[in-house]
Amino acid sequence: MGSGEEASTAIIIGAGIGGLVAAVGLRRAGWSVTVLERAPVIAEVGAGLTLWPNAERALDTLGIEIRSRAVPTISRGSLRTPTGRWLRRSHPMDVGVLAMHRADLHDVLRKRLPETALHTDAEVVSVSPKGVVVCRCGGEENELTADLVVAADGVNSVTRRTLWSGDPVFQGRTVWRGVTPPGSVWPVEESLTLGRGVQAGVLPLPDERVYWFVTVNADRPNQSYADNRREALHRVGDWHHPIPALIATTPEDQVLHNDVVDIDPVPTFVNERVVLLGDAAHAMPPDLGQGACQAIEDAVVLAACLSSGDGLQKYDDLRRARVHPMAEAARASVRRTSNTGLLAHLTVAVTARMIPPSAWRNATAQWSDWSPPELPKGKNKHA
Structure with missing residues (x-):
């Protein structure tokens, strides 16, 4: 794009983490960006997350500082049994991550x-491969056209279902998540507790808050409960401290419940002027802790490919080669950890106890040993 040319335009559907990082990255590359969010207020709904080194490096490329709002820790490095016995303690060789509240990351990105780039209460009705988006705002339908449309509208992406295919696939598990009030249960140590068909995770967050989750096998999707906190406690109420206390001190209306779903591999992330990004492109189970990380990677690679002139085909090739094997590995992890058989459970426990630290690091670093492409500097003074 020459100095006298008009900026290329992009419409981003969805103001989640992936959509906002894409907006920052494209603006950094000199694009004019419009973000459409169907919710009346742009805010992240969720609990905690972990940012692995690959995501940290991607954010660093955009000059986005998040360490001051995160806690350095080890994700899935300390494993326990429901009685509290340690199967494995985190080791100095383990891969470090940053734990933070989703809302804090979302705030940094916003x-x-x-504000002129962000449009709320904008429900996308249709998307054309030619870059035409019809959205309903305030009861009226508006037609927008852009050089690029980025579908960052999540696992239930309307764009993917319209221009590609692929309904979410239920993975036979459901999860409760929450964040405790500051100081209510503190201090805590990061851990993942493995039961037969049940897992409970604990991660410290800033301000003496704690992110916890309870994942259980489920025979069918879309089951609802009158009291989600009580349901989570019912599964792990007799497990070791601090798991029951963390759940009990979380306000009931702040306990989230979701089924674990993903999507089958999509053969391409590009349809003329429309690209898929984040969960819309490659939603995967949370077992590897890479869901948000891969959305962040997508956004940086997309901006780099467009700014370098490599284009959308390069983005498609790079991202599918990276995320499809990762998504399959996440599904394989579901099969291992959801197996309720005694032999399978003992195999996981013995492996955790016996595996050398170097082998553990190699396994967990498989997906985080990634470096982002370079982006241009200074094209957009607001980026």
């Missing part, structure tokens, strides 16, 4: 964008 502040990198001008």
Whole structure:
């Protein structure tokens, strides 16, 4: 794009983490960006997350600082049994991650964008491969056209279902998640507790808060419960401290419940001027802790490919080669950890106890040993 040319335009559907990082990255590359969010208020709904080194490096490329709002820790490095016995303690060789509240990351990203770029209560009705988006705002339908449309509208992406295919696939598990009030149960140590068909995770967050989750096998999707906190406690109420206390101190209306779903591999992430990004492209089970990380990677690689002139085909090739094997590995992890057989459970426990630290690091670093492409600097003074 020459100095006298008009900026290329992009419409981003969805103001989640992936959509906002894409907006920051494209603006960094000199694009004019419009973000459409169907919710009346742009805010992240969720609990905690972990940012692995690959995501940290991607955010660093955009000059986005998040360490001051995160806690350095080890994800899935300390494993326990429901009685509290340690199967494995985290080791100095383990891969470090940053644990933070989703809302805090979302806030950091929003502040990198001008309010004029963000449009709420904008429900996308249709998307054309030619870059035409019809959205309903305030009861009226509007037609927008852009050089690029980025579908970052999640696992239930309307764009993917319209221009590609692929309904979410239930993975036979459901999960409760929450964040404790500051100081209510503190201090805590990061851990993942493995039961037969049940897992409970604990991660410290800033301000003496704790992110916890309970994942259990489920025979069918879309089951609802009158009291989600009580249901989570019912599964792990007799497990070791601090798991029951963390759940009990979390306000009931702040306990989230979701089924674990993903999507089958999509043969391409590009349809003319429309690209898929994040969960819309490659939703995967949370077992590897890479869901948000891969959305962040997508956004940086997309901006780099467009700014370098490599284009959308390069983005498609790079990202499918990276995420499809990862998604399959996440499904394989579901099969291992959801197996309720005694032999399978003992195999997981013995492996955790016996595996050398170097082998553990190699296994967990398989997906985080990644470096982002370079992005241009200074094209957009607001980026």
